[in-house]
Amino acid sequence: MLTTHPFDDDKLREECGIFGVAGAEDAAAMTALGLHALQHRGQEAAGITSFDGEHFHTHRALGRVAGNFDNPQTMEPLKGSMAIGHVRYSTTGETALRNVQPLYADLASGGFSVAHNGNISNAVKLRRELVREGSIFQSTSDTETIIHLVATSQYRSLIDRFIDALKKVEGAYSLICMTSEGMIACRDPLGIRPLVIGRLGDSYIFASETVALDVVGAEYIRSVEPGELVVVTGGVLRSHHPFVKMAPRPCIFEHVYFSRPDSIVDGSSVYTVRKAIGAELASENPVEADLVIPVPDSGTPAAIGYAQASGLPFELGIIRSHYVGRTFIQPSDGVRHLGVKLKHNANKPLVDGKKVVLIDDSIVRGTTSSKIVEMMREAGAAEVHMRIASPPTMHSCFYGVDTPEREKLLAAQRSVEEMRQYIRADSLAFLSIEGLYRAVGEAERDDSNPSYCDACFTGCYPTRLTDLEERESPDQFSLLAERVG
Incomplete structure (x- = not known):
């Protein structure tokens, strides 16, 4: 199939x-x-x-x-x-x-x-x-x-x-x-x-x-x-x-994930901003560990920034195959849980016995994060700490990004501690919205007039969402209207 x-x-x-x-x-x-x-x-x-x-x-x-x-x-x-x-x-x-x-x-x-x-x-x-x-x-x-x-x-x-x-x-x-x-x-x-x-x-x-x-x-x-x-x-x-x-x-997520790291967005190097994101993440959420490992490829620049700011070694503890497309032949549901290994595989000699910090750009449903953590443990990691180079994704995007319904976003349904338990990491921490703004060169986020669209993190939508509003109940509409700003 x-x-x-x-x-x-x-x-x-x-x-x-x-x-x-x-x-x-x-x-x-x-x-x-x-x-x-x-x-x-x-x-x-x-x-x-x-x-x-x-x-x-x-x-x-x-x-x-x-x-x-x-x-x-x-x-x-x-x-x-x-x-x-x-x-x-x-x-x-x-x-x-x-x-x-x-x-x-x-x-x-x-x-x-x-x-x-x-x-x-x-x-x-x-x-x-x-x-x-x-x-x-x-x-x-x-x-x-x-x-x-x-x-x-x-x-x-x-x-x-x-x-x-x-x-x-x-x-x-x-x-x-x-x-x-x-x-x-x-x-x-x-x-x-x-x-x-x-x-x-x-x-x-x-x-x-x-x-x-x-x-x-x-x-x-x-x-x-x-x-x-x-x-x-x-x-x-x-x-x-x-x-x-x-x-x-x-859209602030262009700096986090969407754009290629060798692009310039709004006058800023995406690669430089992602390294700054990693440095902010290290400052906000340090951890005693042996290695900093990116979840490839989107977590790599932030992981470099985290490693440099924390003084921890940066290593490629996960190797990604670049030859897996969006579809593949899957003979039975019995091997479905092995699918992540088609794209990612642990560098076991490097990971074995080490306390590792995994850096990824975001958590959406949490399915990949839980499999990556499991992979690290199977490779012999002594501790697995997950650090996310963006705030929790708690709201859907209605501006050209395909995000799941809000009830399928892990951060919208669970606390950070509950998310940690779900992915079975030893610790889990996200970059704050303030840290993200600092990384893109803003001294602080103006809550009354933010300089980016960050609705996927904050729920503050910059335009009316007419089609959505007409589908929602009056109570839901009132709640949505409060978030549109």
Whole structure:
């Protein structure tokens, strides 16, 4: 039986990755390279749409970039000097080809293609209204809502219609759109999801992370500002700020886990921030031990920071296989509990007889943590202490990150001591929210106006959650309303 890897659901799933290039030969090939660099942000599906001056060309497929966009038969038809691409992990809509982006539509003004990273938190309400007015949807993705809002806007120019559409949506979005006239890139007014600008010769490039610029040899210029709309036509970049200016609230979990450590997010090196997170964790939660061991790979930079700050040796006590995908052949349920060893295996000669500190980025359901602790004990560890490089994940995300329902989040249902008992560690401690803010360069967290979206830790949501509110009971709605700020 082909089944999902049993421990893939014990991480917050990366949302999506987007890439676009305007004014370059072989734009589609460059986009494929950029998507390779963003593959960690979504492995369920990938797509590229190009424009050759007359026609739009699209290829979308389930699966990863490699295998779908590494052969001439696929890439040769994707002609043109302008292209956008998307890697997807579904946060809204089923995993089906009709939901794979970029989405394309023929509007009255011409072809319009869009790649979206984020989540529209009032998409259900908007979709219901649009269908009532006659719109016919071809997907279950919230991204298609934006296309219909643009199509039905009463403004004359495409830019004005696009702005009109965005003023009706709530939630988080970074968008790269392509028309016959040029490329549009924008970020929601709070800047929750990331988007950067690069330059390569005469071409402009947009991407979710700077690593995608690195892989194509582009120069990182800057981030798209929260609420900014950037238009590239005829090789000229123009910036617009059509929305009411708001205090930015970028996702703080980009620094903890989502972004690649070699990326720059909001002007800061992710690797440097993660080492600082580890140092803060060591300062807040020291322990007498022999070794600091990362849970690979996401725990590695924080573990280095923890080791340096604590003076304890850093060692690779867990070896990860990089050849296990999200699915594997599982002959029977009887070996399901062994699944974690396909990805992680103890370095037994190193661990045997030692007191170890395990560093991981987060605990979601706790299934992997309990298996990793068990693995260390089987390898002969004398003591196993778990340190988590973020605060407890107690709330679901509604901004483009696939998190379990709150009742499935271990920290939402149990105290830290109860969690320690569940994973069977000798001790368990999390980084405080104050420590996390110090690590990203903030002296302290302003409770009345935090400078990041940290809702998964605090429950303080920066926007309305219309679709959720309409599903909840009055009592639940009142409680939610108190947390939205």
